[in-house]
Amino acid sequence: MENVCRARGEFDDIRPYNDDEVALAMRRIAQSQWLPQLAHFVFPEQNAQDVARMLQDISTAREFQLRVMYHFNREVMRRSTTQFVCEGLEQLQPATPYLFVSNHRDIVLDASLLQNALVDAGHDTCEITFGANLMTHPTVVDIGKSNKMFRVERGGNKRQFYESELHLSRYIRHAIVDRGSSVWIAQRNGRTKDGLDRTEPALIKMFALSGTGNKLTSLAQLNIVPVAVSYEYESCDLLKAREMAQATHKPYVKQPGEDINSIITGISQPKGRVHFRVTKPLGAAQLEPLAHLPLNDAVRQVALMIDHAIIDAYQLMPTNMAAYAMLHPEGPQNAQWDEAKAWLSQRLQQLTTDEERRHLLHIYANPVAAKQQIKQS
Template identity: 40%
Template sequence: MVNELNFDSIRPYNDDEIHEVFERLVNEVNFLGLINFLYPNFSTKDFLNKLLSIQSIKEFQTEVIYPYVKEVLRTTTKGITHSGFENLDPKGHYLFISNHRDIVLDSAILNILMVENGFNTTEIAIGDNLLIYPWITDLVKLNKSFIVQRNLPVRQMMESTKRLSSYIRQTLTERNQSIWIAQREGRSKDGDDRTQVSLLKMLNMSGNGSFSNNFEEINIVPLSISYEYDPCDYLKAHEFLMKRDNPDFKKTQDDDLKHMGAGLRGRKGRVHFGFGSPIKKELSELEALAKNDQLQALAELIDNQIHSNYKFYPGNFIADDLFTNHQRHINKYTDEDKSTFLAYLDEHLSRIDGDKDFLFNTLLEMYANPVKNFYTCEDK
């Protein structure tokens, strides 16, 4: 097992490190600007005094992160629902592998639900591409995030991948600490949620047993995240348009910040988190397969649970009917539902310039793909 000291470059902060971090943050102009934005009803002085009085990561999450996320959810959603907690044990550890819609809120809402249902908060995997400034790195590591390093030279990437795999396994099995990680690098822009085999390959690297033992040890639970409205949908559609017109197009750091802001501030409608069942007994059935086939079969097991636990709203069914030019789901929504959804799409399309037909169809596909995947899963 890799010694914990080797994890210093990626792990979250410990309780005994937080005051040094707070001292850095209170002297960071951009952080102070963020505080004014996030907590407009607090005087900055009062907030900083409160921050400096905090003694633990748990207290930081409870006193700073939790109330802010709750306020975001109160003002930008029509409520959060969940299913599947009966499959989980508050004393256990789980690797939640989920589809990924929102950069900030997917894991933030998960931790709210964990606390409110008697569980400890999870550690959060976050790509280093989002750590645009040092103070952002400080902030996320205070919130139990660990770093997934990307875009390294080949040799360094192999070392980084081994370190990450060992960190995840040790965190789960030795510290009994649950983890959230997205099923793929980055968000699914088109709503077609698929687990990357490379993620599972990384997780398996640190195991010392058989395929089934390695994955049983880390206790994978698929998690399906459903937003009635994705506040970043128009930004994702615009990205598809930019890539269509320029295959070399890449998002900038400013684009990532724009997505974070839109995700926090934009309306989301209803939100549902569907927890699947731990994948354990099925693993032994995969032992007879070739190694690469084992990983692909496991990816499909995860995807099947994510697809089947997805919560649909009228917009999903409307989008599927319009995108495929049929009326298969017409009994699942009203004329008023259709008018509301189309008005929502028109409002978001008005925010971006370009090929409106392409953008409209891209938005439809984004909301329709989860429906397609659900029925494909049902047919298996």
């Protein structure tokens, strides 16, 4: 208990709320000026006063997730998806904590929708990384930290970035190894914009350095589980295409409120079919054979393992196949992709330049190319 208390103090700057802090957060959310809008979305058949009273009865993070966030996710699925499937959870043990390393396409939903799938399959929910750049309003902080989300610092100089990443990885190890709580983290810093899902080796290195002793054994203790998230209609696709086109000419600088706009767009934009696949954990049998390699080489190999697992598990949609066919008209064509081609053509018309249109097609086509590459490797 002494070690746990010490660790809690060590991580107070980034950790989620403890249960004794959740009750106070619920009262603040109930009094927030945002409550009517939030209540209308999550509980469309209830009035804001009833939702406020319900919030003030909540005193734990688990209650908040089951009584509020579970219904939020169900509303997102009802309003903006035609199908939601999560496969592979039967490979996991309910009592075992895991580190879910996921490709990252939507700021909120990649992790949030997985929570519902975990609950439906009889697993506990996981803790979730939450970028400090998104913690811009007290109500957002209260919702996030009550939802088992923990802070990830962005920016700073090279030394500050290294220290914050190591601090983060130590907290993740503490959550998994000491407290038995699963954790979700994206495979890279920020969302995939170009449709190519790649794991940052530096992230894996931080996980290895967060423990003691053999670094590959240290990684195996985290029970890494690659997760592939696939959307039929890519979250914020037009916004991503415009950003990439601008970034080819000069460094892209976010505008005030841009992240919040991306969150709202991702939640409300039609997503069509949504497919999650949870792959097999990377255990000692997969990791320890790399122990003879220098650390940097070993973590690159682990990153490639995660990449291959995610790419292999990625569910290609007609939009992916249609975009690839549009970029490669000399290749195979299929009448089954015609509807998706028509939809993509309409999306292309909403963009201004040929460069933006090219980026949009690559967002959808690149997962096809990635699958072809791993088959050839």
